[in-house]
Amino acid sequence: MDKEKVDKYNRLLIEGNLFFYGATKGSFIFPPHGYALWKNIQNTLDKKFAARGVQNVLLPTLIPLDLLEKEKEHVTGFSPECFYVEKIGNKKLETPLVLRPTSEVMFYDWYRQILHSYRQLPLLYNQWCSVFRAEKNTTPFFRNTEFLWQEGHTLHASIQEARQFTLNVLSDYQDYAENILCLGIIVGQKTAGEKFAGALETYTVECLLPDGQCLQLATSHYFGDNFCRLMEVKFQNKDNQMQHPFSTSWGTSTRAIGALVKAHADQWGLILPFEIAPVQIAFILIGESPELINYYQEIYGLLSRHYRCQLYNKNKQVNANVLQADQEGCPFKMIIGKQELEHQEITLIRRDDVERKITIKLEENELEKKYITAAEKYCKELSEISRENKKEFEKVKIVNSFRQGQRTGKIFGIISREAQELQKNLYQKSVEFRNKHIFSVANFTELEKKIKDGSKGLFLVPFCNNLDCELKIKEKAPSYSIRCIAGEKKVDTSHKCLFCQSAAQNRVYLGRSY
Amino acid sequence: MDKEKVDKYNRLLIEGNLFFYGATKGSFIFPPHGYALWKNIQNTLDKKFAARGVQNVLLPTLIPLDLLEKEKEHVTGFSPECFYVEKIGNKKLETPLVLRPTSEVMFYDWYRQILHSYRQLPLLYNQWCSVFRAEKNTTPFFRNTEFLWQEGHTLHASIQEARQFTLNVLSDYQDYAENILCLGIIVGQKTAGEKFAGALETYTVECLLPDGQCLQLATSHYFGDNFCRLMEVKFQNKDNQMQHPFSTSWGTSTRAIGALVKAHADQWGLILPFEIAPVQIAFILIGESPELINYYQEIYGLLSRHYRCQLYNKNKQVNANVLQADQEGCPFKMIIGKQELEHQEITLIRRDDVERKITIKLEENELEKKYITAAEKYCKELSEISRENKKEFEKVKIVNSFRQGQRTGKIFGIISREAQELQKNLYQKSVEFRNKHIFSVANFTELEKKIKDGSKGLFLVPFCNNLDCELKIKEKAPSYSIRCIAGEKKVDTSHKCLFCQSAAQNRVYLGRSY
Ligand SMILES: [Zn+2]
Numbered sequence A, B: 001m002d003k004e005k006v007d008k009y010n011r012l013l014i015e016g017n018l019f020f021y022g023a024t025k026g027s028f029i030f031p032p033h034g035y036a037l038w039k040n041i042q043n044t045l046d047k048k049f050a051a052r053g054v055q056n057v058l059l060p061t062l063i064p065l066d067l068l069e070k071e072k073e074h075v076t077g078f079s080p081e082c083f084y085v086e087k088i089g090n091k092k093l094e095t096p097l098v099l100r101p102t103s104e105v106m107f108y109d110w111y112r113q114i115l116h117s118y119r120q121l122p123l124l125y126n127q128w129c130s131v132f133r134a135e136k137n138t139t140p141f142f143r144n145t146e147f148l149w150q151e152g153h154t155l156h157a158s159i160q161e162a163r164q165f166t167l168n169v170l171s172d173y174q175d176y177a178e179n180i181l182c183l184g185i186i187v188g189q190k191t192a193g194e195k196f197a198g199a200l201e202t203y204t205v206e207c208l209l210p211d212g213q214c215l216q217l218a219t220s221h222y223f224g225d226n227f228c229r230l231m232e233v234k235f236q237n238k239d240n241q242m243q244h245p246f247s248t249s250w251g252t253s254t255r256a257i258g259a260l261v262k263a264h265a266d267q268w269g270l271i272l273p274f275e276i277a278p279v280q281i282a283f284i285l286i287g288e289s290p291e292l293i294n295y296y297q298e299i300y301g302l303l304s305r306h307y308r309c310q311l312y313n314k315n316k317q318v319n320a321n322v323l324q325a326d327q328e329g330c331p332f333k334m335i336i337g338k339q340e341l342e343h344q345e346i347t348l349i350r351r352d353d354v355e356r357k358i359t360i361k362l363e364e365n366e367l368e369k370k371y372i373t374a375a376e377k378y379c380k381e382l383s384e385i386s387r388e389n390k391k392e393f394e395k396v397k398i399v400n401s402f403r404q405g406q407r408t409g410k411i412f413g414i415i416s417r418e419a420q421e422l423q424k425n426l427y428q429k430s431v432e433f434r435n436k437h438i439f440s441v442a443n444f445t446e447l448e449k450k451i452k453d454g455s456k457g458l459f460l461v462p463f464c465n466n467l468d469c470e471l472k473i474k475e476k477a478p479s480y481s482i483r484c485i486a487g488e489k490k491v492d493t494s495h496k497c498l499f500c501q502s503a504a505q506n507r508v509y510l511g512r513s514y
């Protein structure tokens, strides 16, 4: 990335209050707005996971080095990047500790101790935590020495159930990326050279960002019984035999925030999807008369029960408050001034279309007045029944709640529709960008030309599915790698592998990674 | 603590699914039930903090050692206990990093960079995170090498506001300890020898546990501008002058879980307060006929919208399921069997009084039938109005929801009353224990005798408020320390300090700490 783009991205993050530089290189501070965004993302995913029966747990940050080394094949990938604790106070440790780069070994070491019978399966545990990786070049949210993620580790009694679970979580991630983050993505299986060490199958959700680089947003792995064998996790099955369970793991991280920012920002700042925005409705007051404040408080009271609302008034000038709400990516601004008060209306502005003013009128019409009359009558009738029962009915309360309900209904109807439109709009733009930047490339000369021309995007190329061939790609197309296999039903088998000219098994996406 | 008691406590934790041993000494794993309990505690406190305007943030785990050393006076207390990271991969670090024992310096280093104007004040930030302390002897939840806590750090423009905030948070902690954890506590100010290094005032919430030891549950500190001076945090005040803000900090930790377990367990296992119990209602099914399952599902559907419910059926035998629910401390068991189905009722059992069966009858009475007739009439009227409006009203839906509402009302009324009774009962028992174990002691001979006799509890003794005198207590009464100053309005000034015989300024609680 060139310097100007880096600066622009970092400015978006800082002005949007999503990020601040930590005291150690490559670490970051989550200010309130950024942390709230992450919490909303967490809640959204937690609901999906809970619907699959997943439960949250928490394991320690520190791993004994000798335990980590059990997972040899895996550790080769991580060991040079680990943070080591070799001293506590003045005492040198006999066994050094490592700050978790991931928690596989910790989970399996625990599972080994608690799993006994098939009755306990499946074990569907997940943890939200921070992990540590040494990185030479760091970029906020894309590459950090300490970042936050979620890692699920599940055990199953059967192969079929474990494989299905891997795919179920993948579809949760796809839904999250498309409908919550509003990103145009590609989803598919990783090739042998790109799958997770120890996994039999790795599936990925990838997103092409406006700078032409491809971000791995989430992965889901099926391990067979590999890890359970290695870590000696066993259970007694229905036939009273001891066997290893089959396992999966899956994760996504704070990278999602980087993707959101790059994909959806405009010249004024962030644009956050409605569902996860820390502030869904930013109130902007023009004027400060007591009547105006009263009117604002009534509307705020109605809406804040259902939406995350905040008054933006920390700056002296209205314009500066508007700017701040825009920089922080609030999906809606609700403007309340003299005119709105006079006409008993409110003005709504959608973040992705700041020119359009949406007016919501709140006065009761004739029909609503009739409903209120019916409600009053109903209250009277209830009172008569309750006289036998010596119970008091608060007529005023019921009718008022009806009135408020009407007002709320009018505002909610419009906000809910416009929120969907905003999300759809963000998603459509991202999908269009993706579609414009996927290039079918049939031979190597064409690929070389595209790269030379500086075409940014994903190249869809025929591939032989051969690991040896894959390892040579780095020579042939440096800084490119296979992102995933295209999930096409039919593949033109007359095509030749772009790299070795043998018969192609399928097509793969080739892209530059973060 | 003697071995038998340790074993009993650890068994309660493991069988109650609150705790499992981590792979590194003194660390722990939170299984689903334990983690959910901690999350509920978090939510409860977060609501209180949010009502005070506090926002959550997150800072990095690693602190550069040179930054930590800035806070010299403070670090003296921590430095020998720190976890050091001196190597990443194969690379030796020039400046070692430390795993946060607390995050003061990180907060102030950040505040120094973001604070400019009085318009930003107060800054009311809090973080939930894990912290690291070297410990020779570890006890689950009471003393761990890695544990979870919350640390709030706030900046204010005036002394008065900062001091008031310290006390406001203290009252939140008091409310949390008494009404959420249901613990009989003592609340007061720490003496000069016991207050937090750098603080001008430290307030504490302490709880005497059944083993006679006194646990510090939460503390709240007022710093004046000490920390801001040290860390060079400044702002431009209303008069355009640069000045240091005044600060506070406050925290509570996973120790609360240890306190809960010790204070409220019985011979069958944990007893958790209703408000924070991970499972508030444990469903126990006796039988498996389709009608029974249907009936259970209807009740479960009604209740699970408002309470945290779970079916206990992982064990083959009903008794084992009952035992598990009891071990995990579920406040209520809801028994549904053939008899309940026949009589359209349910049986509720309160965890703190397992002998008493509470029967809830669900059939409609004559009065309820009348209400339903009125609701049906109201629906008809609405339909007539809506004919003009071409809107469909679903009569069946409204009447059914009324019917369900009646059923729900009956169950909710009883559960809500019984839940309050349970909490009150736990609290009362804890208060009684505390009151029985506070001993007024007027002279040193009496104190020595009490200690010799093995009286466990808190000793309320006259004290001179002199730091020099306080430092000598450890010689005179080893393993005892001043927990806090008794908040008595009037002190008998004829009393002499128990340790130095000079005039007493007030009385203090002397106790053994964890
Ligand atoms: Zn090939």
Ligand SMILES: [Zn+2]
Residues within 6 Å of the ligand: B463, B464, B465, B466, B469, B470, B497, B498, B499, B500, B501, B502
């Ligand atoms: Zn004295």
